[in-house]
Amino acid sequence: MVRGQDKAGGSAGGSRQAMPPPSRRSGGSRPTIGDVAALAQVSKATVSFVINDRPGVSPRARQRVLDAIGQLGWQPNAGARALSTKRSQTLGLVMRRPPELLSTDPFFPQFVAGIETGLAPLGYALVLQVVPDEETERQAYERLARDGRVDGVFLTDLRTDDPRPAFVTELGISALIVGPPQHGGQVPALGVDDGSGVRRAVSHLRSLGHRWIGHVCGAAGFVHTEARCDAWRGALADADLPEIPPVAADFTGAAGARATHQLLDLDRPPTAIVYANDLMAIAGITAATSRGLRVPEDLSVVGFDDIPLADCIAPPLTTVRQDVLTWGRAAAQALVSLTEGGEFQAAELPPVEFVVRASTAPPRT
Amino acid sequence: MVRGQDKAGGSAGGSRQAMPPPSRRSGGSRPTIGDVAALAQVSKATVSFVINDRPGVSPRARQRVLDAIGQLGWQPNAGARALSTKRSQTLGLVMRRPPELLSTDPFFPQFVAGIETGLAPLGYALVLQVVPDEETERQAYERLARDGRVDGVFLTDLRTDDPRPAFVTELGISALIVGPPQHGGQVPALGVDDGSGVRRAVSHLRSLGHRWIGHVCGAAGFVHTEARCDAWRGALADADLPEIPPVAADFTGAAGARATHQLLDLDRPPTAIVYANDLMAIAGITAATSRGLRVPEDLSVVGFDDIPLADCIAPPLTTVRQDVLTWGRAAAQALVSLTEGGEFQAAELPPVEFVVRASTAPPRT
DNA sequence: CAGCGTCATCAAACCGGTTTAATATCTAAG
DNA sequence: CTTAGATATTAAACCGGTTTGATGACGCTG
Numbered sequence: 001m002v003r004g005q006d007k008a009g010g011s012a013g014g015s016r017q018a019m020p021p022p023s024r025r026s027g028g029s030r031p032t033i034g035d036v037a038a039l040a041q042v043s044k045a046t047v048s049f050v051i052n053d054r055p056g057v058s059p060r061a062r063q064r065v066l067d068a069i070g071q072l073g074w075q076p077n078a079g080a081r082a083l084s085t086k087r088s089q090t091l092g093l094v095m096r097r098p099p100e101l102l103s104t105d106p107f108f109p110q111f112v113a114g115i116e117t118g119l120a121p122l123g124y125a126l127v128l129q130v131v132p133d134e135e136t137e138r139q140a141y142e143r144l145a146r147d148g149r150v151d152g153v154f155l156t157d158l159r160t161d162d163p164r165p166a167f168v169t170e171l172g173i174s175a176l177i178v179g180p181p182q183h184g185g186q187v188p189a190l191g192v193d194d195g196s197g198v199r200r201a202v203s204h205l206r207s208l209g210h211r212w213i214g215h216v217c218g219a220a221g222f223v224h225t226e227a228r229c230d231a232w233r234g235a236l237a238d239a240d241l242p243e244i245p246p247v248a249a250d251f252t253g254a255a256g257a258r259a260t261h262q263l264l265d266l267d268r269p270p271t272a273i274v275y276a277n278d279l280m281a282i283a284g285i286t287a288a289t290s291r292g293l294r295v296p297e298d299l300s301v302v303g304f305d306d307i308p309l310a311d312c313i314a315p316p317l318t319t320v321r322q323d324v325l326t327w328g329r330a331a332a333q334a335l336v337s338l339t340e341g342g343e344f345q346a347a348e349l350p351p352v353e354f355v356v357r358a359s360t361a362p363p364r365t
Numbered sequence: 366m367v368r369g370q371d372k373a374g375g376s377a378g379g380s381r382q383a384m385p386p387p388s389r390r391s392g393g394s395r396p397t398i399g400d401v402a403a404l405a406q407v408s409k410a411t412v413s414f415v416i417n418d419r420p421g422v423s424p425r426a427r428q429r430v431l432d433a434i435g436q437l438g439w440q441p442n443a444g445a446r447a448l449s450t451k452r453s454q455t456l457g458l459v460m461r462r463p464p465e466l467l468s469t470d471p472f473f474p475q476f477v478a479g480i481e482t483g484l485a486p487l488g489y490a491l492v493l494q495v496v497p498d499e500e501t502e503r504q505a506y507e508r509l510a511r512d513g514r515v516d517g518v519f520l521t522d523l524r525t526d527d528p529r530p531a532f533v534t535e536l537g538i539s540a541l542i543v544g545p546p547q548h549g550g551q552v553p554a555l556g557v558d559d560g561s562g563v564r565r566a567v568s569h570l571r572s573l574g575h576r577w578i579g580h581v582c583g584a585a586g587f588v589h590t591e592a593r594c595d596a597w598r599g600a601l602a603d604a605d606l607p608e609i610p611p612v613a614a615d616f617t618g619a620a621g622a623r624a625t626h627q628l629l630d631l632d633r634p635p636t637a638i639v640y641a642n643d644l645m646a647i648a649g650i651t652a653a654t655s656r657g658l659r660v661p662e663d664l665s666v667v668g669f670d671d672i673p674l675a676d677c678i679a680p681p682l683t684t685v686r687q688d689v690l691t692w693g694r695a696a697a698q699a700l701v702s703l704t705e706g707g708e709f710q711a712a713e714l715p716p717v718e719f720v721v722r723a724s725t726a727p728p729r730t
Numbered sequence: 731c732a733g734c735g736t737c738a739t740c741a742a743a744c745c746g747g748t749t750t751a752a753t754a755t756c757t758a759a760g
Numbered sequence: 761c762t763t764a765g766a767t768a769t770t771a772a773a774c775c776g777g778t779t780t781g782a783t784g785a786c787g788c789t790g
Contacts (some may be wrong), residue, residue, distance in 0.1 A: 030511060032745090032747080033747060042769080043770045044747080044770090045748080046768090048748055049748095057769085058767085058769090073511070074511075078444075078512040079444040080747035081747055083444045083746080083774095084746085084774075084775050102474040102475055103472075103673065104672075108474050109470070110468045113467050113495040116494055116495040120494070125514060127493070130477060130478040136485075140485075143440070146395060147441060148442045148443055252673065253676060256677070257677065279673060279677065290679065307468065308618055309618060309648075309674060311619075312618030312622065312644070312647055313647065314655065399777095407740085408740045408741075409741095409778090410740060410780095411739065413779080414778095420737090421738060426739080442775090444775090445745090448744095448746065448775090449745055449776085449778040450777085513746095
């Protein structure tokens, strides 16, 4: 006797009539592995072996199973599979950002797209959460981890003394920091070298003849802000240039304009300013122009990100471009490898690119 | 005898010793409903009843269960629950966009954030996919639907003759179109009235004295592009103004600049241009300025979206702002209601806002 | 006190997969 | 013609929840 445990509905046998193969009864419940097994005249185990590329299935049986799968348009149920294997094949990304910054930042959508291109071929999915504050964020991670929805999480926008690395470690879930490596180093991190972009900017300005360069950095408390500020100081020191204290802003245009005025109000205003993002840089250009300065003749401006608009304004913005898409893809691959027990190996990320346009020029003498 | 089917690990009985309640053995496997049942001295069924607010549980038993849950820090496994209930409490969003447009568009991140704020209180999660082309997109929907990962999906960026409404109908999954209602009307849709923004723009320009207004519309083939173009024609007709054929662009800055030159090269160039998004509008300003025109004195410009940069350039951009966050939240609530068998009822969305800044002025006489 | 309805409780089945241990079949060697 | 060994196949247990049908305890009524 061949048939086994299955309840297996009606049309099992050899009769394949005028039913369009892929569509099935629409709206009805989807076929299960049991249906496939019945149709192929094998056991559920055999079907499972076939779709998981396990040995011990005869070519004949394998073919029958594959035919049945094709006929029914079956696909294993993700939840059931996750239940058995204890792996959800899903990664989580929690973003804590004020909504108004969300639409500003070119990073988020591109990074998500990059993650996706890395995840899709591996059969992983991405669940996304956007939360307003730290408390909610904590709960989000906790829920995702505890109810087994995700196998691992990305940690973005890390702050100095961010509680999350310790938190995920305690929770026992795999995690990957997106950004420069953390001090403690509990959690692996994958990030491009923000510093090199800043150094490129400084060296570019220096080679144009600038000696007195200001910096508008990002919101305080972020690891990447600190990293860039440090890099900036280092670059100035290396180039043997004097330092103007960097002005902190919060990545918004208004803050960028304010910071610009602050720098231009100095007794001896800088001849060039490096901004932590393009939005602030563009706002800076507008601010400088409103004071009667011309860019780049009276003030050189360097941005960071290379947003699509950077090329569409006057003057086109000299800026630092990072390949966020590739970064996201690499992060996805790294985190998957981590959750699957593999060792973490920092992938090579493409270096930042320095895009010279028309917002920089030699200073007036 | 009280204990039943459970294998129930070690410390079930009354001994609750010096184990820190919330943390448990970190890294170990998470507690199951069986552990909770054993600790509370009830059956799994009773625990299930408690957490699902079902009647038929004595106050004493309920309290014991709640205590046990608190002590173990237990949370039901999402996959297991989905398996039984056949509901994953997850919604899917598939975006098909060229990556370079992704970072341009203020819509995507805000909309996702809006969805999240709607979903989180309902206990739903969002899985996201970003795909490059139509073929991949189809597969994405099919996989999400078939493997039971999601209960419903959002359909964005609908094209005219988009196959997806029919596709999801055939697949038998709940879906919600994000945007103006479809012609066929198979799938419910939730969108703001794009047209009213365009009409506001036209009436604003007309009241300033403009009589000859150009339009740079979005990429052809999108439902919302067509909707806006239609609205534009309607608005001109209503205002009894002559029509310049709208110029199609693809939402990028380069296309916006090109379209602008095309309009300004006309024998009789328009005195004002309405753009389908801010990025093209800003590129248009730059293009016009490069021809020696001044904005708004020689040319008035109206954008669409109100990106953060709109306020940071010179001149600040007059534009149409929609409350995408609220839209996303409403969409989330609507789709959840749909998947749970509720009727679809189009929520009231806040009307678009018309933000007058300095890029519009009366035409030269 | 028998008979009945109500309520609390639980064992077992079920959801749809994976995995294990046992069995059936086939082949090659002795 | 056995017998050992390899290979194909399957029944059954399991993952962690939900749901159902049965059972037992209880309070009421007649």
